[in-house]
Amino acid sequence: MLIFSILLSFFLGLLFCILVFEKNDNTNFRFLINLSLPLGIGISSVIFISLNLLKLPFFLISLVEIGLIIFLAFKIKKSNKTIGQFSGLKHIIPELQLQKPSPKTGSNSIAKRLRNSFNCWGEELLKNPILLLFTVIYFYAWLMDSGIFYFDSIKESHGLWDAFNYWNLKAKFISLAPFDWPHLFHQMVSDDFHPDYPLLQTGYIARCWLYLKNESVWAPIVVSFAFTFCTIGFLATSVSIFTNKTKGLIAGLILLATPFYMTMGDSQYADNTVGFFYLATVVLLTFARREASIKPQLLIVAGITAGLSAWSKNEGLLFIACLFCSQFSLLFFKNYRELLTELKYLLLGMLPILFLIAYYKISIAPPNDIVSAQGAETFIKLTDYSRYETVCKWYFEQFTTFGKWVINPWWLFLFGIIYKGINLKENRDSLLSAFILFLLMLLGFFFIYIITPLPLEFHLSTSIHRLFFQLFPTFIFIYFLGVKQKTLKQNHNLVK
């Protein structure tokens, strides 16, 4: 049942992505899979909580979800789109493959196409030994990290503190008291359980438990696995689409080789979840602005992923604010009408999720402890120089300890920029706005620490590394987007 419930979300995300992306978007199958699953999980969570708040019984919510999948399938059939439009599958599933294969071209034909496809990949790898080496190491790292994730998960099957204190605890409330949980959440002590935290992960785990009819520890483990590894896959494929395959593998390897990234994943915290949606928003915005004319449907999906980031963690709300602010930097290069049209589509995508968040925050959850503690003291904290000094000290300390690498890897990023230079010709708008977004997020986090009502050192020591990790995949993407590369023509050949 757990597999069934996750597969439902996967198909929801998959069909949605097939509908949104077009042939000339130059996406590939791995990109599609790594985006579909987390997106599907996010959409399922929104549907589940929204309909649950309308007091719909669970079996009806499941029917709505299945109905939506059928609706999307019909819509795709009508629009003549197929899964075969994504490169990487072209060899296996030709155009318009949704029809049944003719008896003459049965499994033999598919096997033949599979063989051809592997031959193509094999040829490409053999031509480029460096790419082959990176591919081998990438797969080795992927398998090793899966093993590490598994061993850590069975050792701490309920996850670490935040998992059993916030995310899984509230999931228990929702699954065991599906109609009473809003009332119970309202009475919870905010300082102990943070019932104001958004419900993407919580709601989805509760949904899985309702399918399972028990509170299996495997539901949060599988969800965390999906987000952790889809972030890696999505980052690697996105970078490979915009640059080349070797860089894509390097980007993925950076995350795979970062020891603390796996710890973040198997601890069942929501930081990888929100990190995925930050990355997806930036990547989708880059896709939408890749050509001269914008792609509204991709901007809407970027809006959805930004909304889902706010539905994952409160930091997502800061992300949305920074996202809109960062877009205004494009006024130097764009007509304001054009920019407003883009922002309109972004807002359109996130609006339903923002309504749900607003309803949850206003009607159900008690006020956030950081927000509710603000008042006259805020100004005193803002003018306290020692607080700035402390936060700065922690920011710089992260530079050396971040990720728990054996040696500090930051010089590699710096070296890459010095060696290759920065490319502002391709994807200029996306690169600039994404970089400003990244800086604004860091600045936002900085000021949250300045005004925090919690003891400053305690707050910093328990959260700063996780906040930086949320931004890490996005940073890697922006970095590879910005570093100069060979001619675009060459890269397109590599992608194909």
Next chain:
Amino acid sequence: MKEPIIKIANNILLIALLCFFVWQLYASFIKYEDKFENPVIVTKQDYGNDFITQYGNRFVEIKKLFPKPTNLTYIGENNEDFASGALHYILTQYYLSPNLILRNQIVRDTIIYNLYNSKQITPSTNFHLKNGWHIVKDFNNGLIVLAK
């Protein structure tokens, strides 16, 4: 002439980068080496034996006492340090949800004592037993339910 040199330099740098990744991955691997060698034994040994899961075994019986969501007042050990006090409280809430476990000033009619170390309450000195509450059930594992 310049292009092949750049190409060679690029390849050398990529190989160096690859070595760096391999070194980092190896450093991660050696911490788990024994686990990778005996995955089945490790699974049997670790799965379900962590502190949180074991802690949950204490709540199997007490859960049956509350078929519908109830509000309970929580009392922990006396002189407990902040961290372990918070952990015991949170795990009580975790295992007894959707009952609401509260440890604020307002004392409800139903009280749950979670005495993980001392296991027993002393009737002669206990405030609640002296003020109208009685023991509903003592689960003999430190969990005691009192009611008015």
